[in-house]
Amino acid sequence: MRKLTELEKKNIKLLTKNQVSVTLIEPTKTGLKKSIMDATGSVRSFLKEKSIHDYDLQKQGPNYKVLIPAVIHTGFQTISSKASLYRPLTKNGDPRIWFYSLTKIADPNDIMAITYSDDAFHVFNLTKLNIEELINTSIQNPFQDLIKKINTTENEVAYELLAMLKKIASAGPIRSMVDADTSVGRTLETALGIEINSSKKPDYKGIEIKSFRNSRTNRKNLFAQVPNWKLSKLKSSAEILDTFGYKREEDFRLYCTVSAITRNSQGLNLRIDNDIKQLIENSDKPEVGDFVIWNLDKLHNRLKEKHKETFWVEAESIRINNSEHFQYKLVEHTRKPITSQFDLLINQGIITLDHLIKRNSKGKVVEKGPLFKIKPKGIELLFPPSESYSLI
Template identity: 60%
Template sequence: MRQLSEEEKSKIKILTEKSVEICLIEPTSTGLEKSIMDATGSVRSYLKDKNIHDFVLQSQGQESKIQVASFFIHDNSLVNSIASLYRPNTKKGDPRIWFKGLTSYASPNDILGILAFDSVLYVINITKLDLHALIQNDDANPLKEIVNTIYNNSNEVSLELLGLLNKVAARGPVPAMLQADTAVGRTLETLLGININSSRNPDYKGIELKSFRTRRGNRKNLFAQVPDWSKSKFKSSEEILKEFGYQRGDDFKLYCTVSTTVRNSQGLILKVDGLVRQLIENSNKPNINDFAVWSLDFLHKRLLEKHNETFWIAADSIVMDGKEYFQYKKVEHTKKPIVSQFDLLLEQGIITLDHLIKRTPSGGAKEKGPIFKIKPEAVGLLFPPSRVYSLVV
């Protein structure tokens, strides 16, 4: 897929802000002429995740083709279409997708968003439609209606929890139920009727509660994940350090950023293989080539584990007559990322990987990463933005 323009990124961001998950596809002039498009890895993953279609289970040939009800979204109307999902007998049965009437809706190299909602596919011309005007306009239109429905459905539980927190805050300062750093969270969970246990499950109907005293800050990032050594040429961080490390003062280390768009000074680059659903790290040394592999699906899982849905609840700590009280004041609500965007942002060089490997005194290697990072100005392309609520006091 070509590089997205800044305007296209801005349009995708407004969908992300509304918790609308899409996948992207780019029709070529040849594809439009022959009525055929490759179902890329991100498209296949999205359709599977949305329970629309799993190409892995599909046989080759026209007789195994399936069709899904679809619509093209225009400014003020929906136009009927049909999505054809199939694997031809030729070219190893590479998955294909086509929307009836697409040649009248899109031009070559337009960026199209595919949105699955209520078992129907909607096609959004990201390049041509003014998404900001359509979604923010006071007038009703099909896109705004779909987006608002998705947003409201995704926030039902959080609005319920916010109401309960407002009731707690309205009580004023409440006495801490124990003397400990964890008192601020324990006290709140008790007031909400949540059992205190060691379960790793979210605290309230899928939402994790993280309470803190206002004098303490939080830091949010993506995640660290070593390669799948069983599928990699190198079997440890120590081997990577030995091959690509360098001396800096007293340390022998490999501290570097790796992206999909340019080789770094160590000759390293990332490659996204959508066909086999892998992220691959490659060296320009001919005797090395590909040496580390991550499963894209596993990286999606790690991203969701790290950044699911959380209420970060700030409380003022007040000491009266030698006893601590909490006044719960503010909530920052973060939600899980749009995982279908993860692969695209890797391909665009917006998500990168940092190696942080250093040789230990014993001759081994200590690895603080690899850490997957996102450019700060692009966070809104992956995460719906956090919402901050002041609690009723």
């Protein structure tokens, strides 16, 4: 898929803010002419996750074609349609999808959004529609009705936690517990009475709490997840360190960010293979090549497990008597990550991976990651809804 325009990104942010889970598809000139589109990995994942359709269980040939009702949104009107999902007898049965009447709203390489509600697909053109205008206009329209129907309300636990955070913030700056990058989170969790532990479960009654200093350039931690060592060429963090590490002071370490859109100084990058549902880390060293693998289903499950509901708490760092203090000021509240967009955001370089591996002077290898992180502007692309609350 091509790089998204600013308008397309803005449209996705508005959809995710309103809890509309979508998958994206880019029809080609040939596809529009022949009324056929590849059901890409992200589309297949979306359909399977929503229990709409599983191509893995579908047999090849026209006798096994599946038709599902669809609504194509043109703005203030709709077109009644159907979606055709099938696997042809030719070309290894590669999954296909088509929406009748799609050519009435789509030009080649437009980005189409697909969602599902009331037993029907809903399709709209992100390249051409003004989503903000359709949602906010005083003129009632089918698209606005769809958004309102999908949208959900806040729950009691969120307001309970918000009240606790406001009480903490009203007491003024809190002295940092430790002198470390992680102190902003540890200090807040202690103030909330949450025990510091290594559990992968959310922090407070199902809500994950992520605290950060208020630098707008800071990427935010999503979760840590080791590769599938059985499928990987390199079988441990120690092997990764030995292959790509460097000497720094008394430690031998590999501290670096890895992205899908460029190679870093160590020659590393990421790529997604949707056909086998894997995230692969690659080296430009010919003798190494692809060296570690993550199963995308595993990453999706970690994201859903960790961030079913999240409070992203922004803090101002203040020096008082030569000690760091935190004034917690703002909360961004997100729910229900859209896992089908996780892959897209990796491909766009918005979600990246950090290696934090070192071997100390005693020869012990310590791994703090690998950490999957997201750029600040990517939050609204991945987590619906995005509501902000002032704490002071």
